[in-house]
Amino acid sequence: MLFVLAALSGMSSSAADTPSIPDTLPQRIAACTTCHGVHGEGTPGSGFFPRLAGKPAAYLARQMQDFQNGLRKYAPMEYTMRQLSPAYMREIADYFAAQQVPYARSPAPVVSEAVLQRGALLVTQGDASRGVPACMSCHGKELTGVEPSTPGLVGLPYDYLSSQLGSWRTHTRGTVAPDCMATIAKRLDPSDITAVASWLAHHDVPPDTHAQPAGSVTPSMRCGVLGATGEGA
């Protein structure tokens, strides 16, 4: 009986003019979840807003900081991050890193078999003649990322992947020096961007999508982000 009364009173308060607002992090971060999904699953239908769920927390916190500092240029994100404290950004990063939700497939472009083969080569072996390491050499054997700071590349939309590689070349995405992804993106031929982004967008998500443990990979380049944890400047 008491339970019924409580349920009724709950109903009547939600029907009143003054909304009752849950004191939860997802409620607080509606500005994030509108585009990235309540669990950071991304909005695959949009073809752009990337998945955040399960990405390493230090990577996510670093990206928020890079938007805040203008190293990553994307006006809506720069505006949204503008006055968040490092502690709050870290809390938000931890929330999305801890989310376990199924992957949805994003629309992938129709490209020739030759383009996909070039993509596969870059992902698995790189291109020694251009000084381009294989994606797998840093992002993990299954491309699911490496703790604490290397993101996974699976399940991302083609438009997002290709625009990120492009923005490293045009200085609209950067991070702490040495910025090894900027170096790699500049070594790619423009057609390589289409190839690698297409292959990744077509690639099936592996059964275990967890990032590899920290220290399980020795990167072939010295990267500023791998010496940083996403906290402090």
Place this chain on the structure above:
Amino acid sequence: MTRRRSLLWWIVAVACALLIAWWWFGRADVVSDQAAVSDATLRDPALIAKGAYLTTIADCAGCHTAQGAKPFAGGSAVATPFGDIPAPNITPDVETGLGSWNFNAFWQALHTGTGRHGEWLYPAFSYTSYTKVTNDDALAIFAYLRSLPAVHRPAMPLALKFPYSVRRNLGAWRALYFREGVYQPDSKRSPQWNRGAYLVQGLGHCNECHAPRDALGGTPKDKHLTGGEIPEQNWYAPDLSTQQNGGLHGWAAQDIVDLLKTGQSAKGAAFGPMADVVATSTQHMTDDDLHAIANYLQSLPPRKMASAEPELFDADAIAQQGEKIYLQHCADCHGKDGTGVTGVYPPLKGNSSVTEPTGVNAIRTVLLGGFAPSTAAYPRPYSMPPYAQQLNDSDVSAVVSYIRRGWSNHATAVKPEDVSRYRQTPID
């Protein structure tokens, strides 16, 4: 005919006045010959600590810091309708900062808007307000700036269009808009009121945003603190009177204190450029200073009722369409009655940022969403989703028109064209 002739005389008279002002104020000023301040004075820890607080109140870092760069090292620019004006490095670097400045030169810049070589400074540097700062406070700020680590960073080049690029033209501008002089306390008012007036008019330089700017970029004296569009940024800084027809009508002293200290209040939240000001400056003020500011703002006079502009389109039909969108997207947080949730989501009813004359704040907030600032008192703010992707120009104009005319609000409706314009506004 006589009317036209008298107009002509009037124009000639003004032109003569400006010319005389240009000649009179245009003489190179000699740096005032005050007693030199010793290095020992500038190294006094108590003076430096006082200066750190005053520098925060004045929010010097707000302009003199490039995005993501070392504070106070400049390299940023203030965008104006006349072109970009660089904010220089004010760390003690000898080559690019204040390293070779003495206090007299600093005082001259702050108090008279004149550079080290006698040149007039562009009023993007708000000496129109800083002239009211006392010599003691200026000395403390200088001591603090001199105590910072030196950062080598040259300023950006001046990017003003002709004729604004000719500094001597500032003579006329100064004659019209600049009155040099330290704040003079009003003995009929309380010390608290005087402290508030000093902070608002001087160090806080509130009037630089919260007043309309005319075609020459000046703020006419009779319009001070009555609200205005911030040039180039496309935000509206509301009128600051708490009395009848004022932008903060009905705000209690505590509401003002809350907003400045936490970024939130029962009457509204800080967003856009004010979120920056709260985060970097006002949240760090002492409670005494915040109450002083509130006390002073509450003494600002009532305003005239804005004359209703005739609307050339069917505003009611637009607002009706807006009600549907409001109930679908907004009412869950802001309430059907527009009263919001205290301390969580701001009210829209009676909110000056909803009802301000232009509609730009409501339009851009619907498009951009975003967080209130993280502050020490409110570290984990709630946020609003951006609707730029979900709602088209017609939907945004409808819902904004609805909230501007709903409940007790009586502002004008906005059109889809207005929304389209502000979709393109850069963030900074």
